Amino acid sequence: METLYGYAGKLLRVDLSSGKISDEPLDPNTARKFAGGTGIGAKYLYDEVPAGVEWSDAANRLIVATGPLGGTTIGGTGTISVVSKGPLSNGSAATQANGFFGAFLKFSGYDGIILQGQSRKWVYLYIHDGKAELKDASGLLGKDTVETEDAVKSELNYPEKQMSVMSIGPAGENLVRYAAMVVDKGHVASHNGVGAVMGSKKLKAIAVARGKIPVPLKDKDRVNAIGKQFMDNLIAANDNHYKWGTLSTLYDRTIAKDGLVPVKNYTTCIFEIEPEKLEKFGGPYIRGHFEPKPTPCWACRMRHCHTLTITEGPFKGYVGEEPEYECLAACGPVIGNTDATAAIVLSNDIDRAGLDVNETGWTLGLAIECFEKGVLTTKDTDGLELRWGNYEAARQMVKKIARREGLGDVLAEGAMRAAQRIGGDAPQFAIHTMKGVSPKGHDHRNRWPKLFDTCLTQIATDEGYSMNNPADLGLPAKPSEKHNNSPEDTLAWNSLFKGSNHFEDSLGICKFISRQDVKLLAEGFSAATGWDVTPAEGMEIGRRAVHLLRAFNVRHGHTAEMDAPSPRYGSAPVDGPSKGKTIMTYWNELRSKYYENMGWDSKTGKPLPETLKRAGLEYAVPELWGK
Secondary structure (H helix, E strand, O other): OOOOOOOOOOEEEEEOOEEEEEEEEHHHHHHHHOOHHHHHHHHHHHHHOOOOOOOOOOOOOOOOOOOOOOOOOOOOOOOOEEEEEEOOOEEEEEEEEOOOOOHHHHOOOOOOOEEOOOOOEEEEEEEEEOOOEEEOOOOHHHOOOOHHHHHHHHHHHHOOOHHHHOOHHHHHOOOOOEEEEEOOOOEEEEEEHHHHHHOOOEEEEEEEOOOOOOOOOOHHHHHHHHHHHHHHHHHHHHHHHHHHHHOHHHHHHOOOOOOOEEEEEHHOOOOOHHHHHOOOOOOHHHHHHOOEOHHHHHHOOOOOOOEEOOOHHHHHEEEEEEEOOHHEEEEEEHHOOOHHHHHHHHHHHHHHHOOOHHHHHHHHHHHHHHHOOOOOOOOOOOOOOOOOOOOHHHHHHHHHHHHHOOOHHHHOOHHHOOOHHHHHOOOOOOOEEOOOOOOOOOOHHHHHHHHHHHHHHOOOOOOOOEEEOOOOOOOOOOOOOOOOOOOHHHHHHHHHHHHHHHHHHOOOOOOOHOOEEHHOOOOOOHHHHHOOOOHHHHHHHHHHHHHHHHHHHHHHHOHHHHOOEOOOOOOOOOOOOOOOOOOOOOOOHHHHHHHHHHHHHHOOEEEEEHHHOOOOOEEEEEHHHHO
């Protein structure tokens, strides 16, 4: 049998209803066409989840996959993609987590896992020595994600760095619509509630031992050289991400003229905070005061991930994961909290409960605004004073959400559905797309290309326009990310660069390492596999996944009207650099032109037959358009 370079060459299929576990060969043509990760996930999701299957049905699939760069010497290639039908949008989900899982999965002989069915009892999946087995998880119920990982490693007798564990916390067990899957304690695949899908299948965890099965590479030396080039490019760019991870973002973007930080549920664009408090949200202060210990991902030399020990204030002595920018935003300005140490602790609470931090922040922001304006009272909150900056009340509500207790049961539905259930003016306060998913932690009203992308995405998170070096593909330079309220830039940015995200996420590499350098990604793909993959083909692979996931969503009832923001999300800011300006003035025209640019029907957004055929997806034509 011919060697499939860059791949383990097989997928693991687990039917949780019957307990049957089997290996499936990875077809080389499928690998070339979809690469891996998100691309492979999109194919299996479309092929195996027909119309009428709900997110919590046994027939839904949960696909975890790495790609052809997974487990190489290139930094950050322990990354995995998780693809499913998600509970927030009732459409496709594709979300990533870093760490070691993807590399260890490769070394155990698999490129991905396809999970289907529903177990009668709680179990976890143990993968080792080129095989897999289901084990009883009843003793893990109620444990948070850190406790679960420690318990699994202890039970199976694996030390740190010799096993990677992906688990759900109480939120996933209780089917919170924005439950997450947490990998190696500090890495989270969270968008569109994939943790709830895992919980619906009564799967508490997946544990992968660090196997010893070598991954064949066509040109190992070239792969190594490309890994060095990624790091050299990152350092040469003088990117703060290399020095501080994403910790510098909030500190850099908080001043009034920026207006990019989300403040008090979008009621303002200005984060009113004393300079000495603002400083404590920045990388230099956090790394300089809180005893950071590096916890890098697979093969990574980037100064990104750490554990911290808080050395001051009411949380002195607390040990936890260093938060990402979006964690600080959701647990800081979104809920009116100006205490950085409290934001760090609340962020860790959210991860340990197994929740998506963005949706949690926006849902808490909604509840706080409702409480401040009298839509909710202490009778509704079990006595909690949900006010701006009351982080202790927020911590208590996170526990209630994860357990679906009291008001937490309402908030567990996510911002859109929670607002509908609360009633009154609440739907006017809630920040979400009309697909039912909240955005990442930015004020996109000052960043129209990002707002448009978030609403038009097929995967319930931004779908991609952050490509570096677009000139390598003959594309124009990217417009500025800051204060961009140009409808022309919004359309160009989203139309021209679509596909770069999915290509990257199909290779099994961290976005902070690759910086979406499509040319270098294509070279890495070629070196690993021996195929001659051009940057243009890489973009085609990514856009193929976009088209297929769009077809999936149309199949499951998504309409053009759902490609839009909620009233508050699309509103004109009352202050800041975009005061009085709203993208909604141009929305319908932009949406229609974007559909046309993508090769979709300008009114419905359905991918046109000729577009699907050009992408090699002709099998999707009959279902969308009839014979």
